[in-house]
Amino acid sequence: MDPVLELRGITKRFPGVLANDHIDLALGQGEILALLGENGAGKSTLMNVLYGLYKQDEGEITVRGKPLHTTGPNDSIAAGIGMVHQHFMLIPVLTVTENVMLGQESLRGGVFLDRRAAANRIREISKAYGLEVDPDAYIKDLPVGVQQRVEIIKLLYRNADILIFDEPTAVLTPQEADELAKVMRSLVAGGKSIIFITHKLREVREVADRVVVLRLGKVVGGANPKTASEAELASMMVGRQVLLTVDKAEAKPGEPVLIVDGLRVLDDREGLVVDGVSFDVRAGEILGLAGVQGNGQTELVEALTGLRGPQAGHVTIVGQETTRANPRTVTELGVAHVPEDRQRDGLVLSYPVADNMVLNTYYLPPFARGVVTQQAEVDKVAAERVKQFDVRTPGIATSAGSLSGGNQQKVIIARELSRPIKLLIAVQPTRGLDVGSIEYIHSRIVEKRDQGCAVLLVSTELDEIMGLSDRIAVMYHGRINGVVNAADVTKEQLGLLMAGVHPDQALAGPAAAA
């Protein structure tokens, strides 16, 4: 069978980086090809070349035997290539229909937008591929998983038949990810071909027909996902053995560092999303906060870190009331915060890596003397941290925005973990990281715990919660639906708690009886 898409000798250089190094790749008709690789291996770059966002320095692309010369995404779209980006490209204040039409407006009488026709086509596409979405809804009101469906519909609306997904599941809940897998299967059943990038090896084994691994900009091999084990895939990516499970000793919990008492928090629309939450996190333990996305975790963390004033209740950190403290006070008490949305909160993308490394300590010695910044000190420390946390960047003067997604996350982790801290609040700390980096970050978090740091780990990733936590609190509809010991709970029981089943019933299974 002839491939629908062939890349030959694709090379792409950035200042100081060889991002793609003579890459050959072919995609068969109706195939789901998984592209694996470390952070900064060049996956997104390769896909951006294919989509026409970057121009390759060398090499050629053929689509169904015809050479593709791109001067921009329009050429790729015309050739039937569509891409869902790592960071979505939708306009929040427009409706689904309007977003889908954008750039491909169907008109009535030459000037008027024909929204009805467009909405009808959207409904057809939705039905054909199981992509449920309300065409009249505003993007800003939609959960991430549905926004992603809109992105997919956008491609199908433009008649794309080669679909590129760049880390589509990084921002999804496990449930949403399962649905996406179904959608992908129905897409190939409908004659589409798919390239998809992910760091989650389980997904690779579930949906991919074939795997290609990139390392340092080169293709280093392929594998059959049905036969290769996760460990094999992992070591191919990183080039060494990777521990897929967390190795940690028994926790030795000390005094409570974070005490949350009857906290009630409103969201932006004045809805009560945290409804009387109480728990504590002790020094030397990791408390995992599990829950399906959107059950109040985001607002809870914002309240704990001073970004959002709670409506009622109390927060105490290292014995000090911080209920309505500002973020600076909280930070200075020794709290580190790995935020949920790295590009919105965690980084200034236009700043160099160095400045991002001191984003919340820039005013302290040795980074400043009085009000005068000491750039030499900042650079020195930044260079050390870049090395220590293996941030792949041409240099500390490179802007954070030009790093790969995973390396952006590493900058934040490096910044937050290399301060003397007593409490670490980490939201999805390994989102978008490759297995090697996940292993490293997890071991650093455990190390912090062993040094007596209290850790609140917020994650929708059950594997991460179960692997890392000592105790697990499950959040459901703004309340804590049970706190359990990580050692004596099963994934199924956690799933039940996350679905809102009462702890008495959820834990009535065999494990709880033990």
Place this chain on the structure above:
Amino acid sequence: MTAQSTPAKAPRPWLALRDDLLIPLLAIVMALIVGSFVIVFTNFGVLDILSGASSANLAGAMWSAIATAYGSMFEGAIGNFGAIATAFASGDSAAIGQALYPISESLATTAPYVLAGLAVAVSFRCGMFNIGVEGQIFLGAIFATYVGYAFTGLPAIVHIPLAVLAGALGGALWAAIPALLKARAGAHEVITTIMLNYVAYRLTDWLLSGPMQRPGSTNPISPLIAQTAELPRLLPEPARFHIGFFIALAVAFGVWWLLFRTTIGFEIRTVGANPDAAQYSGMNVTRNLVLAMCLSGALAGLAGANQVLGMNRTMTGGISGGLGFDAIALALLGKSHPAGVVAASFLFGVLRSGATKMQSVAEIPTDLISIIQALVIAFIAAPAIVRGLFRIRRGGDDARTVFMRGWGR
């Protein structure tokens, strides 16, 4: 060489620098070229030839039209090198003053541009769009004028700084109004600053025809400021070149230092680049917005003070002449960087003061200069045109342009 983690210097920084310098320079060249079309096709000699009314050489007429226009502009703005050399050779200070008159006048025009351009640049850096620089210039001028004529008997060494600082204070106070409205009530600064410009105009009208009117005058004009408040002039009459130019340069350096070498500037820039990240990292976003706005206003006020204390020595309704709006262009042109603003201001200063001579010698209306200024801005705002025309490859990061974050929030 592959993706590596060894920290290194910025990747080919000259690429970014080249873009920063080359694009504006080529934009100026393009603007002068397009401007020459305007000159040619508004030139009566050329039009006569084209309509057949004259049989002179067309190319020659075109060339001479352009040469006269730009030649006189250059002479009016920079001076005549021959004359300068002769004057220095003669050693006669009056002759030197006269020969240096054009360039000194350009520099004197540059000074307020620098200050006003910095005002807008600082607001851009903090993610705001201060369109109220014009009004803040007026308030600065009013404050400086008042201190200039109402306080007498002070030595110059006290009186000058006092009047200058009064100007800065006036501008800062005026800018504090939209800043607080934004901080307290969320009112968008673009709207409020535009409104306050009108208030400033009317306030000036009233003051100059009422409390601050020159005794015995029926015109809206203030008393002359005391001699002790005048910014010293550095060349013999009629040159108006005064120390304001050097003050402006020093202020530009100060603003650069503040923005790029202090934690205060780091906060202002962070709030401008990503307010969410600023809040996350413990910065007080609101306080920084207010601070940046007041700083912006203070710079605008200095521009007003400069005009009163250095140039006019009295206050009239024409004190600014649209300076506050040119300032927006200057900040854009200079990419909100103090050095860029100084360079752009010099360009505008030269064009403006050359325009007068061009009008008298080549009989080309000063409006041509406005056209050229507008073209320069258009070419800078659309770098793709310049890149395409001159086939320049893109260098450096793309995320470097600094501008306000749009109209939301």
